[in-house]
Amino acid sequence: MSKRLLMQGNTACVEGALRAGMRFFAGYPITPSTEIAELLSIKLPKVNGKFIQMEDEISSMAAIIGASLCGLKSMTATSGPGFSLKQENIGYAAMTEVPCVIVNVMRGGPSTGLPTCVSQSDVMQSRWGTHGDHPIIVIAPVTVKDIYYMTIKAFNYAEAFRVPVVLLLDEVIAHMRECVELDEEIQIVNRKRPATKESYLPYRNEDDGVPHMADFGMGYKYHVTGLVHNEKGYPTSNPDITEKLITRLHKKIEDKASEIVLFDALNITNGGDLLISYGSSARVCKEIIFNEKVRGIGLFIPYTLWPFPEEQLIKLIKDNNIRRIFVAELNTGQLLLEIRRIVGNTCRVIGINKYNGELFTPEDITKKIEEAIE
Amino acid sequence: MSKKQIIIGGTGGQGIILSGLILAEAAVFDGKYVVQAQNYGPESRGGASRSDVIISDNEIHYPKVKNADIFLALSQEAYNKYKKYIKDDTVVILDENINADLGNYFKFNIIEFVYNNLKKPMVINIFSLGIINGLTNIVTNDSIEKAIEKNVPRGTFEINYLAYKKGYELAKTKEKRW
Numbered sequence: 001m002s003k004r005l006l007m008q009g010n011t012a013c014v015e016g017a018l019r020a021g022m023r024f025f026a027g028y029p030i031t032p033s034t035e036i037a038e039l040l041s042i043k044l045p046k047v048n049g050k051f052i053q054m055e056d057e058i059s060s061m062a063a064i065i066g067a068s069l070c071g072l073k074s075m076t077a078t079s080g081p082g083f084s085l086k087q088e089n090i091g092y093a094a095m096t097e098v099p100c101v102i103v104n105v106m107r108g109g110p111s112t113g114l115p116t117c118v119s120q121s122d123v124m125q126s127r128w129g130t131h132g133d134h135p136i137i138v139i140a141p142v143t144v145k146d147i148y149y150m151t152i153k154a155f156n157y158a159e160a161f162r163v164p165v166v167l168l169l170d171e172v173i174a175h176m177r178e179c180v181e182l183d184e185e186i187q188i189v190n191r192k193r194p195a196t197k198e199s200y201l202p203y204r205n206e207d208d209g210v211p212h213m214a215d216f217g218m219g220y221k222y223h224v225t226g227l228v229h230n231e232k233g234y235p236t237s238n239p240d241i242t243e244k245l246i247t248r249l250h251k252k253i254e255d256k257a258s259e260i261v262l263f264d265a266l267n268i269t270n271g272g273d274l275l276i277s278y279g280s281s282a283r284v285c286k287e288i289i290f291n292e293k294v295r296g297i298g299l300f301i302p303y304t305l306w307p308f309p310e311e312q313l314i315k316l317i318k319d320n321n322i323r324r325i326f327v328a329e330l331n332t333g334q335l336l337l338e339i340r341r342i343v344g345n346t347c348r349v350i351g352i353n354k355y356n357g358e359l360f361t362p363e364d365i366t367k368k369i370e371e372a373i374e
Numbered sequence: 375m376s377k378k379q380i381i382i383g384g385t386g387g388q389g390i391i392l393s394g395l396i397l398a399e400a401a402v403f404d405g406k407y408v409v410q411a412q413n414y415g416p417e418s419r420g421g422a423s424r425s426d427v428i429i430s431d432n433e434i435h436y437p438k439v440k441n442a443d444i445f446l447a448l449s450q451e452a453y454n455k456y457k458k459y460i461k462d463d464t465v466v467i468l469d470e471n472i473n474a475d476l477g478n479y480f481k482f483n484i485i486e487f488v489y490n491n492l493k494k495p496m497v498i499n500i501f502s503l504g505i506i507n508g509l510t511n512i513v514t515n516d517s518i519e520k521a522i523e524k525n526v527p528r529g530t531f532e533i534n535y536l537a538y539k540k541g542y543e544l545a546k547t548k549e550k551r552w
Contacts, residue, residue: 004405006408115416116416172437175411177408177409178409178410178437179406179407179408284436286435287436291436361436
């Protein structure tokens with residue numbers, strides 16, 4: 001029997017991370033993510049985990065990479081300004097294939113912007129914040145319950161694919177509390193470790209493109225570098241090896257995209273319009289769909305922003321003869337660009353944007369839809 | 375009750391968000407769907423601060439209050455900033471010192487009463503909860519007692535629960551004006 005609890009979004013992230021087996025957190029507290037660090041500083045020592053408040057965001061990111069290399073599931077939490085500082089090391093984690101989870105609770109930007117106000121303006125940064133072609137998984141929950149389960153998912157994906165995973169929250173869903181019922185039947189994924197020290201190659205291409213990962217310091221021959229490297233982990237600039245590595249880094253995610261993507265399609269009507277939204281904005285869209293009964297409009301919620309449920313969206317548009325798409329987000333139009341790329345000329349894509357530090361009201365969105373229909 | 379929307383507004387540092395949290399948790403104990411959201415500035419003390427609580431028999435999507443059914447303000451700044459959420463039949467509860475320019479309201483000497491009778495300004499938020507529940511019975515007394523016990527700092531339950539009861543009793547002395 002599950003129990004109904006009142007839980008804050010940031011707390012759900014902490015509970016989910018602990019449930020997933022996270023035992024190392026390094027961070028530099030920042031609003032609106034502070035509760036995550038605060039709670040973990042109390043809870044982690046009780047489960048023999050390590051909590052470290054580092055000197056800054058850069059070292060926090062470096063610390064969780066180090067901890068993960070040594071075998072612990074690790075996480076950091078931040079907001080825009082800190083997320084910017086972590087980017088260099090996020091690229092290092094992508095290149096060295098170190099599983100880790102980065103929580104970014106979005107607030108108004110750019111720069112220190114609006115510390116206590118909601119925003120969704122780090123969407124493109126979560127995909128392209130670090131330089132170079134790199135794979136990444138980005139997950140954006142909508143409810144407090146989602147945050148719990150999707151934090152676990154974030155760790156499962158990080159471990160399964162040896163990739164940094166960004167859990168993209170925003171001030172509203174991170175700070176709000178709502179009643180949740182948690183079900184304990186959860187699948188936990190752990191990284192594949194090598195069976196034997198004999199002939200271990202830390203970056204050997206296995207069938208699924210994900211090399212087996214030994215815990216650093218356990219006696220395996222192991223070299224880790226941000227430089228392009230061969231199967232032993234040693235630097236190389238050989239063009240063939242370089243191309244193979246970069247291809248593998250992408251394909252390990254692309255090939256499994258259909259298993260990774262998470263989305264919801266609600267109230268889809270044939271020949272109707274479609275709202276696309278994520279995070280706290282998707283809650284406002286749900287209000288419109290379920291309680292304001294705007295006719296002939298459905299809602300598509302991508303929970304994985306990367307990889308985006310592209311095929312699923314294209315099929316939905318085709319199968320239901322969708323006429324128009326509205327992308328509602330708290331920025332000047334970021335996911336909008338992705339949707340336009342995916343949809344091409346098949347239907348009109350209109351952005352509904354707000355970036356004044358406040359959440360949409362349902363009227364903000366219905367008004368824009370009505371204007372477009374006129 | 376299908377859906378009730380409550381705004382508690384005051385000055386940062388008055389425990390506004392905690393009082394919303396306690397009200398929300400009490401409603402969860404009553405078996406309701408609940409969302410509690412907040413709005414505050416970068417100051418740790420001062421500035422207008424607001425806690426939104428929505429209590430419903432059904433799932434809640436939009437987490438902010440659109441039209442308040444219950445509106446309590448402890449400071450002029452909070453009243454001015456959030457009065458746009460007051461509608462014709464909102465139960466408006468104000469501290470005596472607030473100059474109100476809208477319709478019907480209940481005024482109580484909240485801050486003065488707490489200073490004179492309870493001598494602990496930190497229980498203003500829980501005293502206010504007593505007033506809210508005395509006027510509206512939005513949650514059961516048993517649930518709110520449990521919620522206070524769970525959420526106030528250790529060793530302060532007695533003074534907080536006393537504050538709740540005093541607020542509740544004070545509210546019961548007022549006749550509904552409309």
